[in-house]
Amino acid sequence: MNTILPLLSLAIFPGGLTLLAGGLAYEWADRKLLALFQNRVGPRWFQPLADTVKLLAKEEIIPDRANKFLFTSLPLIALAGGLTAALYVPLAGLRPAYGFSGDLIVTLYLLSLLTLCMGLAGTNTLDRFSMIGATRTLTQVFSYEAPFLLALLIPAVTAGSWQIGEIATYAQSHWLVVLQPVGFVVALVGLMGKLEMTPFDAPEAHTEIAAGALTEYSGRGLAFFRLAKAVELVVGLTLVAAIYLGGVSNPLWFLVKTLALLLTLAGIQALLTRLRIDQTVGLWWRYGTILVLLQWLVLILIRRI
Amino acid sequence: MATNKEPERFTISIGPQHPALKEPGSFQFTVDGEIVTKAYVRLGYAHRGIEKAAEQRNWIQDLYLLERVCGICSHIHATAYCLAVEELAHVEAPPRAQAIRVLVAELERIHSHFLWIGVSAHEAGFDTLFMYSWRDRETVMDLLERLTGNRVNYSANVLGGVKCDIDAEQTTAILDGLNFLEERARHYFDVLTNDSMFLQRTRGIAVMSRNQAEVMGAIGPTARASNVARDVRIESPYAAYTQYPIKMALDTRGDLEARFVVRVNELFESFRLIRQILATLPEGELTARMPRRVPAGEVVKRVEAPRGELYYFIKSNGTDKPERLKVRTPTICNMTSVIKLAVGHQLADVPMILAGIDPCFSCNDRTVELTDTDRKTSNIMTWEELRRYGIKFYEARK
Amino acid sequence: MKFGMMFSDISRALFRRPATQKYPYVRQHNPARLRSFLKWNQQACTGCGLCAMDCPANAIHVTILDRKEKRFVFGYRPDQCLFCGQCVESCRQGSLSMVNDNWELAALDKKPFSVYFGETDDITKVLAGEPASGPETPEKA
């Protein structure tokens, strides 16, 4: 009996299917909010689902010079990375399905695994656009990864543990967004960098390099990559909401906080212009890192006195 | 990085079908990492042999053929053609018709510049500005539909005059529309010149000096942004521009931001001009009698299209079909300069540089293709070199 | 160098209906001068064929059966027509005009796009291919 319940919770409830459905719903919410900001109607509620089903049905063309095994396996690894990252995160306000001390670092690197898979997919297909897209994806990973991780480690240090579950319970009592506003801003903007939202969507700037790293993908491969990005959206939102916005104790709070975060993200997306890749790297290394280090300094001083 | 060995130079082709280009035109940029080192453009994908077709239609049918050279500047093509044929036939369109022609031309300029603001913002990835400027462009298209009966190919012109008249009700509708558009244009001017994120993509990019612009033959707003004072409406006023003079919008910086500034200033100039025309519209009928057979002769007519100087040459042999009809559109001349400017910039800036000259490939595709080969002598000659070249040429001949 | 200049627009947009027109369900009202379909007045027409000659898209084809009793068959191809209104300008008798009603330039086959104005029996006669008594306007290549 005790093997069915975790299996069920893994496959059905907080795990696989609901997570995928939730990811698609959040992707729809993001596109709908962006449309709302731009005074237009936006997609129907089931549009991401319809896209995924259509892509799954479509024939997948594998470019001949690309390595066939890599081409087909990379999307699966990306999706797997996203889904396993969801294990450690308090989805839907419930306790994380599985947790061990230090799983914050593991979650973040599982999410970066996803972006690395996209970079690899780009270089593997040897198409000009995807080569440029892959270089940009990897450059961007190296630019936002450090500040984003540091911004998430500050609450871990204040909470005294590196396990997301414990940080979440600690965060329920202290609203870290008030205590560490700079850390919150950097984490939020880092999340936009990870999800490649507008100011940082140079890797898939369709006016310059068509679809960036995923130019050669169609059919199943593209569907899995899109699903992985949707899952990453949900996991990222819950992570930042759980840590900074005073924890997600029950599903209602979880919904309110993640949607509030999504609203701010969509607002920032609507507001800003796409940055060139050298400008994003410059922005991150110049401002992002200094802000986060400042926050660390403040934290150390407070701990000292 | 992906490739750490000597980065092999490969060519990115922003090909005939590419999201950055709204119309087919193939650009090939040899890229070293992200920096463009060589540019090559090949057009002709939307070539329809309009000049040959024009020789097989009679004068009236040619008017509607030439309106379809370009979707956005269809009225200015028709106006240039009508003025040229009327000059051949020694017919003078009545003053009211000339004023309405200028009014519809200025409305079309507003329509074209709003569309261009959206397209360039989209190239830069600023989709909100794209959505809002195209929403506001609907207002000017509705005005044109109410005035002339069609949103895009207005066919307001007929040989010898104009089809549509302006009554009091039209005037109030146009004036209200203009107030809304002017307020929006002021807001966009503020956004385009102050938004720090957008300025990172436009300020100091693709700077073209005045000398470079003149030697490479850049024309229209792109040239005026580099302080080249050349505007056909002021140099050789046609239609009613003699009664309604305009002020030229000039800028000295010559970079992408200057091109935005010049075009939006032209918008304000158009608003003022339309209000002035509506206030003092001359009375009189709308068309003058036109013979079906145009007497033999040649005529050169130049008008100011939203993208620059549009040149028409018509030779007639007295029959009801033109002997030869040559259309030289503005985007051709700017294409020379855009290719030279793209070299040395980031690949990410290239769509913005291409959009900077407001390319209209369907206009273009009547003519151009141009290659920038690695030649020993740079083929841009400054005025000084030209002067020395001329003198050297003289001595060699003596 | 301000930041996020479009903030006023997007915040106002939160409380406004989207600007997109939901076309097939919500029809925009047509302005009076919209040139959407040709109307032919049989009494005023003299069968001169000037409109057919001047039409840039060869969308008009006038067959003359009897000039005195004004028996003509006016063939009109709305799918070829450019809606430019040149025929209205060229017609000296003022028998042609453009109306602005709503119709769909989309159909499953070409049949609805060859419209014939005139007396019904004339039309059937012409459609049956019987040679018309009067001169036909020249069929352009």
Place this chain on the structure above:
Amino acid sequence: MNTEEILTLATGIVSSWDWATESSRPNPKQLDVKVKSLDELVPIIVALRVKRLGYLSAIVCLDLGPEANELEVLYHFCPGDAVIALRVRVPRAGASLPSLCEIIPGAEVFERELQEMFGIQMIGLNTPDRLYLPDDWPDGIYPMRKDFDPKALFAN
């Protein structure tokens, strides 16, 4: 400078080649210059450019028909309101003209069109490949000539 001054200045420039040119004033705004010998063409254009009258608006080619067996090429310079037209006649078969792309980079565009559509060989054009006819267009068939018939395309 107003139109009259421009035209008098241009007539002055052209008059120093009066043995090779024949200029006329068809209308108050235009100066027509018939250039008789080909190799005088480029020096005249250079002279106009140096005096800042050399804004080349377009190059037009007229096919005077198979019986006249000649092509007429018009160089239209449009400084200000005036139009200065240089006219050159070339035989239909084996016509060739000196290229201007050394002096006016923008002219390369117009010359390519000429070369392709009328079959006039441009000497010194730095990129002589095809302009806007498709790559598989058969050589030797010039579509803008009067005696062009489309069936020739499908002959071979």
